[in-house]
Amino acid sequence: MDADEGLVALGFTEVEARVYCELLKGAVPATGYRLAQALGKAPPSIYQALASLEHKGAVLVEEGEPRSFRAVPPEEVLTALQRGFEQRKRSAADALRKLHAPAQDDRIYHLKSAAQVMERARTMVSGAKELVLFDLFPPPLTSLAPVLTEASARDVAVAGIVYAEPPRVPFTCVRSQDADFVRERWPGAQLTLVVDAREFLVALLTPDGTGVKQAIWSDSVYLSCLQHSGLSAEIRLHAPQAARTRMGRAFSLIGASPPGLRQLVGTPSSSKRGDTE
Structure with missing residues (x-):
């Protein structure tokens, strides 16, 4: 499994995974336009992916004209994903327990x-x-x-x-x-x-x-x-x-x-x- 596939398995879209990995490779922040050129994608899809990555806490944004983006270190991203998963898991478990009525059926x-x-x-x-x-x-x-x-x-x-x-x-x-x-x-x-x-x-x-x-x-x-x-x-x-x-x-x-x-x-x-x- 490569890095892109690993991120997709964790809930990233394919474009989000490619954008994040591309940012990790760079030593300096990158603009959405440069990322679109590097990945061969239409700028709107790149900016949509960047907005989602920002919401996930996977990129840092340098305000300016144009805006530039920097990848958050992988360890920090994975820890945040794990914490979010555990929180969602607890919420789902509480909801499912209310529905589940265990019953012995001898089958x-x-x-x-x-x-x-x-x-x-x-x-x-x-x-x-x-x-x-x-x-x-x-x-x-x-x-x-x-x-x-x-x-x-x-x-x-x-x-x-x-x-x-x-x-x-x-x-x-x-x-x-x-x-x-x-x-x-x-x-x-x-x-x-x-x-x-x-x-x-x-x-x-x-x-x-x-x-x-x-x-x-x-x-x-x-x-x-x-x-x-x-x-x-x-x-x-x-x-x-x-x-x-x-x-x-x-x-x-x-x-x-x-x-x-x-x-x-x-x-x-x-x-x-x-x-x-």
Whole structure:
């Protein structure tokens, strides 16, 4: 991506981007007429772009006859753009929250892009209350390790299966006993995530983790409880023998009694089974 394309991606028009970059190249201020000649554009379009750049805080204007223009340093422009974006983001978020009425509907939804899959995964983990289970190939594990670490720091129990040497993280990673075989034969990078036995995400990404072959998400507590039960059993199966009893109490569906199970069977949220398996 060149400088012009970078600015267009940040909201500049093509003409604005070219005018700003042209000003950056010059050691002295330039008039609109000189810029029009340098860029091969009609003067009216250049003056319109300069007015917009002035409004964006990207140029300084020397009053006189004719007026001349100087580019504001890129760091200052980018900082102002970032600050403006954050302000607009907060305003949009406030407006959208007033419209959004979250409701559990027990349906299964298909996700079509890797960005959507990973953002859904991060949102799920960020909202976890008690327990997160996962099955992650290296690419999604690398992406999700920071948010999993944050969840662990909030005293959310986090555990899962990995397919390489377990990383140094503050949550439980169990290396699959079949890691080499699975990584060689499985048709992509696996991502399985179950949060509080209330929602789950299952995705088969491309091997490098940048594309999606198939992905589904659901907040069905029944299906989430089934996913939790199966995944917790897999985690215990691949764990060292000495750790399996402890993991059963900490992570199994009945032993942990996560929020989704309590919702499914009608147990009050303040009541947990404790360490009964």
